[in-house]
Amino acid sequence: MAEDNSTAPHLLVVDDDPRIRSMLKRYFEGEGFRVSEAENGTQLRQQLRDKIDLILLDIGLPGEDGLTLAREIRASRQIAIIIVSGRADDVDRIVGLEIGADDYIAKPFNLREVLARVRSVLRRTQASVAVRPAQTLNAAGITRFDGWTLDHNRRELRTPAGKTITLTTGEFDLLAVFAKNPGRALTRDFLMDQTRGRSWEVFDRSIDAQVTRLRRKIEADDGDSALIKSIRGVGYLFTGRAEHL
Structure with a gap:
């Protein structure tokens, strides 16, 4: 047989x-x-x-x-x-x-x-x-946080004013992982494994550099809006209130 x-x-x-x-x-x-x-x-x-x-x-x-x-x-x-x-x-x-x-x-x-x-x-x-929460598995594929809109199907990020922000593939994937795990301290190893795996360090150097670039695009220049917080000895925590549509 x-x-x-x-x-x-x-x-x-x-x-x-x-x-x-x-x-x-x-x-x-x-x-x-x-x-x-x-x-x-x-x-x-x-x-x-x-x-x-x-x-x-x-x-x-x-x-x-x-x-x-x-x-x-x-x-x-x-x-x-x-x-x-x-x-x-x-x-x-x-x-x-x-x-x-x-x-x-x-x-x-x-x-x-x-x-x-x-x-x-x-x-x-x-x-x-x-690892994705059950509520994120939806037909619309939209996540909203603090007025921002993350469209997983179109792979687009829009500001509260409706402007489209250009993200690299790595930045989008990183933000998607953060938005699917709000309020949870995420280690650097976890973030690398959930996005590109360790092979992406070849050209991105480190997860910290990628987070820095993403912060520049989604946080206010005055530092009052800390959507991604550093957790010493652990990694990072996403503070936005995510709503999955």
């Missing part, structure tokens, strides 16, 4: 090299995963008709490159993405993570390392769903 793996994590390997696709497919199926393949953007979109938990996405694809596809996926879906690329350029790594990829692996790679990173990303993405 064939083993039922319908509940196993479903990976999509997107690479124009059939040898790499075949190698990753055999390896991950041997580790208990379900694995589908695509060699370009057209096939990727076809595969997304099924439920995919994580995409291993090559940058150097024919036609639409991996960065373009990652941006398109992230704009409409919350699927974990790990970019796998033969390019050693740090710019590609930074851009890939900034547009929403969860990790970046350079070729040539070690299969055991890829497996470890896939499992790590899946743990983070599954944990981020588990």
Whole structure:
């Protein structure tokens, strides 16, 4: 009798090299995963008709490159993405993570390392769903705090006056975690795991720098509005009163 793996994590390997696709497919199926393949953007979109938990996405694809596809996926879906690329350029790594990829692996790679990173990303993405309060799981996807409006579906932040504030991917994700956990002291490790994971320190340097940039955008210059408070020896606490619609 064939083993039922319908509940196993479903990976999509997107690479124009059939040898790499075949190698990753055999390896991950041997580790208990379900694995589908695509060699370009057209096939990727076809595969997304099924439920995919994580995409291993090559940058150097024919036609639409991996960065373009990652941006398109992230704009409409919350699927974990790990970019796998033969390019050693740090710019590609930074851009890939900034547009929403969860990790970046350079070729040539070690299969055991890829497996470890896939499992790590899946743990983070599954944990981020588990920690959200039940009332945040709503169709509107809107969180309001102190007059501000955070639109999770559009990934937009609007001021009490209705002006849209530009946030980077990292800043938006960080604010979303704060807004979903108001009044709770959050450690730096927790914040990193719930946003980009530890891989984002490569270009953001530290969670403290990211918090500083976010504070400049959502707090008053006079310092009277401390929406994000530092908790010595712990991390940070979000003081806004969040309402989830």
